[in-house]
Amino acid sequence: MLGTFSSLLNYPASAVAEKNGMTFVEPAGGAPNMFTRGFKHLFFAQPATAPHQADVFVDYLKALPEAERPKTAAYPTQDDPFATPVIESMQKQARGARGEDRLHLDLPGRHHELPDHRQPAR
Structure with a gap:
């Protein structure tokens, strides 16, 4: 059987297969739970599982001059x-490249902090 293009759909279909x-x-x-059964x-x-989808982009960021x-x-x-695993992986890797433990969203005239959901609130 050839699956579809979504972990949400492939999860039950692969179980039937x-x-x-x-x-x-x-x-x-590429959701990690597809491969733990x-x-x-x-x-x-697919070229990579979800936690590694952002690797090429993060490597590009790390290669830029500081x-x-x-x-x-x-x-x-x-x-x-x-x-979710793609974003979490990108956050973890990019945070290491930036040396920050908090994320920020810049909007015109405003600065909003977005705390990392895996870190304790400060």
Whole structure:
């Protein structure tokens, strides 16, 4: 079976395929929970799992001269098992490149701090 383009859809479809001993190829759907079930017939054809989707972009940021690196970042996201690990990975890696433990969103005439949800509130 050839899967669809979403972890939300591939998760149940791959379970049906696995239960019936069918090979299931998913061309997209890199949520980490796709790969923790011990399936033997699930094959992933996407370039990288969700936590590594942002690696190329973060490597680009880290390669910029320090003066040209962004000083602030905003991470719009949605409650999605694929999007969340991508954003969390990008936050962790980019924070290391910026040396900050808080995220900021710059708006014209305003400066809003967005606390990292994994850090204690200050």
